[in-house]
Amino acid sequence: MTSVYDSERLAAGYAFDRPPVHRHLLASASLPARPAVRALDIGCGAGVSTAALIPLAEHVVGLEPIPAMLAHRHTVAPTARFALGAAERLPFAAASFDLVAAAGSLDYTDLPAALAEVARVLTPDGLFLVYDFAKGRHSPTNDALAAWYQSFEHHFPSSPGRRPRLPLTGTGLHLLNHTDVEIPLPMTLDDYLRYVLSEVSVHSAIARGAGTLDDIRAWCRSTLTEVFGDEELVVLFPGYVTTLVPS
Template structure:
């Protein structure tokens, strides 16, 4: 298992290298009436605020939970209007029905769902929604020379294949989030987008990937240099919208 605190050791790169979530995702949240000013949102595994910032900009009151001290410090500096709690998502202790939305943005795969899901269920108020989304770096439906080089780097690894569900697969994540019967999926949506990156941006970004070694990052950087010093990356972002089930105090009415 790769180290979930890898990001803490690379907080500076994380803050500058991780791309924002695509505008189409935020547009969909507006259509769902999630981004109504004055609503209360809980951002789990907030990192340096890639989701916290847009939630605040939409007028929400945001409580951001981040276990890494360096990441949390950068989060506070960048978004002083957020309430930042330094702890794991599984360890938060907050009043029942405190939030209109709970968000896990490219973070849910690090969390123990047996502990987390009952807690999220309890924290959501009437009509509350649980939103899980992530960026997938590399669109499997789009082939590019750079992605061919990335695939070759990954293929050279000696590590055995992962045995747990692929966290980049929306279907596997949806199944895991609904397995205990506390939530149902309202919808899943995938957004496709692209971004141009130079060698330094690729090095910074790939350094933040928890399963990439320094040597592999060097190889990815060299690939950019050899392919003309800039590459167009095609990415996906998916969104899962979940509602609490049953008639408990935290469930939707």
């Protein structure tokens, strides 16, 4: 079955139009002061999450199962290396990485198999960061954004998100800590427009013939103008970081 992410348009949107939330989430994790030697980003998508790991490790590798998503990898994370592969069969030797991260990618895996593979490639004192963020639906200074997003999701419904339950028994990993965070990001109308147009729900609407990209962009811009006007808004992105370590 073809994945919805096998798309040049989504690859570009994820590379250039998504909010810079990853680095803020990683900053909330409890990490050693000394950078990791080797870090692995599982399910790296367009490479934005991989780029966020670069300040945290001497060598960074992004792993992605869908080739189309890697089209802009050298622009997004020019100093990282990338490989094609699945989380359930990591193409790396045992104890290869002292930092592994997965940014919202575990939902798409056979979770017990993926966690066992992470335990295999982690060094004995390594860390595994599982993190993700929800959609930017709210502003602390403007209630109109929440109403707008409700209308947007009515027009372009998305699959319900879920935080993966981590079945740790028998995986060789155990929970170190968990942190819920909320990232406030100032965004202009154009910033927010690019973000919402990069959503999978918009891509799916176009694919099923519910509208063209130009039609959807025009509707979003005209209705968002009433929310943003000529000002920046602070948009809240709720997220979490879970830290696991080898048992």
